[in-house]
Amino acid sequence: MTRFTLHGIFASGPTYKVGLMLNLTGTPYDYEHVDLRSGAHKADAFLAKNRYGQVPVLEDREKDECLCQSSVILDFLADETGKFGGKDRSTRLRAREWQFWGAGALTTGIYRSRAVKLGFFKFPEQVVEANFQMGLNAVKELNTLLDGRDWLVGAGPTIADVDIYGIAAYAPQAGMDLSVYPAVRKWMKRMEALPGFKDVDTCLPQKSVKA
Numbered sequence: 001m002t003r004f005t006l007h008g009i010f011a012s013g014p015t016y017k018v019g020l021m022l023n024l025t026g027t028p029y030d031y032e033h034v035d036l037r038s039g040a041h042k043a044d045a046f047l048a049k050n051r052y053g054q055v056p057v058l059e060d061r062e063k064d065e066c067l068c069q070s071s072v073i074l075d076f077l078a079d080e081t082g083k084f085g086g087k088d089r090s091t092r093l094r095a096r097e098w099q100f101w102g103a104g105a106l107t108t109g110i111y112r113s114r115a116v117k118l119g120f121f122k123f124p125e126q127v128v129e130a131n132f133q134m135g136l137n138a139v140k141e142l143n144t145l146l147d148g149r150d151w152l153v154g155a156g157p158t159i160a161d162v163d164i165y166g167i168a169a170y171a172p173q174a175g176m177d178l179s180v181y182p183a184v185r186k187w188m189k190r191m192e193a194l195p196g197f198k199d200v201d202t203c204l205p206q207k208s209v210k211a
């Protein structure tokens with residue numbers, strides 16, 4: 001029996017982030033498909049795991065604990081696996097800064113624009129445009145901040161890279177052309193070359209799987 005179960009749905013960006021981290025750290029995990037369409041995430045059994053009724057949830061059998069919020073789960077897995085946590089406290093805090101940055105305009109702009117393109121959400125045209133511009137501005141900022149750097153923080157990949165990659169990777173599905181942001185593209189290629197990397201289409205199973 002594995003220590004961890006990831007509860008999520010394959011189309012979910014935040015679930016992808018956690019799946020990516022588990023794969024990059026070589027951590028075995030069971031996967032539990034949560035059927036959002038039938039409302040499984042609002043049933044009592046799931047709310048007992050995550051009070052907010054959202055995926056992802058990482059269930060830890062060893063600690064008898066369920067964690068939610070993808071950025072917090074990455075932070076936790078960095079400690080549990082000893083990987084992607086940064087070399088010291090200062091690096092970790094910088095990585096946490098990036099995670100909070102990513103949870104703002106980048107997440108809203110990219111995930112919402114993607115959700116509209118895929119038909120998951122409908123918004124008035126002005127809102128669609130505002131979300132798209134918000135995401136694009138965040139991508140531009142990311143491109144500027146990555147210029148001349150290999151990784152977001154320090155000399156190697158951290159949870160900041162895993163987290164921000166897990167958002168930026170959906171930009172093409174949101175209708176954003178990343179080829180005009182060379183620093184972002186090169187950094188993404190670096191992420192994609194890491195051992196254990198899996199892309200947004202192949203990382204998460206479409207149904208529950210035991211490790």
Ligand SMILES: N[C@@H](CCC(=O)N[C@@H](CS)C(=O)NCC(=O)O)C(=O)O
Nearest residue numbers: 012013014053054055056069070071
């Ligand atoms: N801030 C959360 C966001 C999680 C989230 O938005 N999950 C979506 C799926 S991508 C969800 O469960 N939506 C159903 C709902 O909110 O009722 C995280 O990073 O984990």
